[in-house]
Amino acid sequence: MRNKLKKAFQSLNGGLFEASDKADVGSSYTDLANDGVDLMGWADPFTPDFSLPEHVLNKAIETLKGPLAAHYTAPSGNEELKAVIAKRLKEKNHLDVDPQRNILITPGSDSGLFYAVFPFIEPGDEVLVPSPSYPNNFTNVTLNNGILVPILLKEENGYQLDIEEFEKHVTNKTKMVILTHPNNPTTTVYNRQSLEALSQFIIKHDLILVCDQAFEDFTYDHEMITPASLPGMFERTVTVFSASKGMGFSGFRVGFNVCSDVFMDAMLAATVSVLGATSTMAQISMIEAYQDSSFMKVFEEAFDRRRKKAYEIINSIPHVHMLLPESGFLCWVDVSELGNSNDIYQYLIKEAKVACNEGSFYGPGGEGHLRIVLGIYRDDEKVYDALYRIKDALSKYTQK
Numbered sequence: 001m002r003n004k005l006k007k008a009f010q011s012l013n014g015g016l017f018e019a020s021d022k023a024d025v026g027s028s029y030t031d032l033a034n035d036g037v038d039l040m041g042w043a044d045p046f047t048p049d050f051s052l053p054e055h056v057l058n059k060a061i062e063t064l065k066g067p068l069a070a071h072y073t074a075p076s077g078n079e080e081l082k083a084v085i086a087k088r089l090k091e092k093n094h095l096d097v098d099p100q101r102n103i104l105i106t107p108g109s110d111s112g113l114f115y116a117v118f119p120f121i122e123p124g125d126e127v128l129v130p131s132p133s134y135p136n137n138f139t140n141v142t143l144n145n146g147i148l149v150p151i152l153l154k155e156e157n158g159y160q161l162d163i164e165e166f167e168k169h170v171t172n173k174t175k176m177v178i179l180t181h182p183n184n185p186t187t188t189v190y191n192r193q194s195l196e197a198l199s200q201f202i203i204k205h206d207l208i209l210v211c212d213q214a215f216e217d218f219t220y221d222h223e224m225i226t227p228a229s230l231p232g233m234f235e236r237t238v239t240v241f242s243a244s245k246g247m248g249f250s251g252f253r254v255g256f257n258v259c260s261d262v263f264m265d266a267m268l269a270a271t272v273s274v275l276g277a278t279s280t281m282a283q284i285s286m287i288e289a290y291q292d293s294s295f296m297k298v299f300e301e302a303f304d305r306r307r308k309k310a311y312e313i314i315n316s317i318p319h320v321h322m323l324l325p326e327s328g329f330l331c332w333v334d335v336s337e338l339g340n341s342n343d344i345y346q347y348l349i350k351e352a353k354v355a356c357n358e359g360s361f362y363g364p365g366g367e368g369h370l371r372i373v374l375g376i377y378r379d380d381e382k383v384y385d386a387l388y389r390i391k392d393a394l395s396k397y398t399q400k
């Protein structure tokens with residue numbers, strides 16, 4: 001009966017009948033935790049430890065005890081939350097939007113991202129996706145019967161965008177560019193030069209930009225520019241946001257999409273049949289979190305310490321290197337001189353008791369790399385201990 005599925009679905013592997021090494025698929029990954037393996041592959045801040053700030057926890061409990069939690073909000077989201085978000089968008093992202101017309105609250109940015117691509121891609125439309133990048137960028141194109149056109153990012157350019165590469169791949173079928181900014185897995189915060197050149201390219205070829213900014217909250221010493229705020233870009237961009245990474249609310253499932261009246265009108269008309277609505281309790285808790293977001297500073301300081309420590313430990317391993325992470329709590333490690341990254345991924349599970357992510361899941365350019373999530377656990381020392389185990393194991397691998 002598998003052949004009854006649409007072609008794009010036939011090749012998917014959810015880990016139900018055969019093991020999948022992809023970190024967020026199937027049960028094989030969580031089974032590793034039961035064997036005492038540190039899971040450094042889930043981009044979920046401080047997982048599995050408690051991380052909810054006290055005032056948000058109290059608001060969530062108060063909401064659960066009240067009359068609202070069990071009921072729907074409007075499909076587009078809680079009005080007060082949208083007003084708080086609009087204020088933040090103005091201050092942080094230089095986007096001046098009408099909260100009632102340009103913001104759609106989503107049950108997390110994964111659904112937001114799919115929903116940003118879905119209204120645009122018809123069979124045969126080509127979509128340019130810088131690679132390596134977030135695997136859902138690739139799946140969202142193929143699930144919509146679009147044609148994926150990866151644009152290779154290069155370490156020697158600091159993984160910044162090379163618009164000449166985009167120009168080489170654009171055709172009269174190109175419809176969209178999907179950008180993960182800051183990028184996951186490379187952590188690159190695209191700089192002004194990259195983004196201005198990209199916006200000119202998009203306008204010149206009359207394309208749509210879907211820009212996923214799930215990791216925008218911690219960009220350390222790098223300027224975070226929202227492409228939709230650049231001249232001529234708001235009307236052709238859908239920007240996707242998340243509360244999962246910067247606030248550590250992945251389990252609450254809240255994100256939001258921001259776009260022009262024209263796109264939002266069509267999305268809103270379909271929202272009730274596609275996304276339904278986002279958890280009422282989670283949305284009310286988010287208002288509280290935005291009203292006092294000082295806890296994010298504590299998160300940022302921890303991730304900043306960890307990225308610097310990881311840079312020092314990983315770069316002290318012979319034949320292995322990484323760039324200093326520019327954002328968030330990931331690191332992208334080049335192990336290509338040691339051998340095949342899938343072998344190394346498997347070896348680290350056995351030898352170092354650490355499961356990270358195998359680079360090839362992040363598309364062309366990913367092979368030969370590992371993604372390591374530095375954001376896990378509250379305690380820095382547990383993360384450093386796992387990194388030292390990786391170092392010891394990879395040093396032996398070199399000697400082999």
Ligand SMILES: Cc1ncc(COP(=O)(O)O)c(C=O)c1O
Nearest residue numbers: 043108109110134184214242244
């Ligand atoms: C780049 C990027 N975008 C979106 C998501 C989805 O996050 P959520 O659905 O929790 O908002 C993730 C999660 O790992 C991500 O890494």
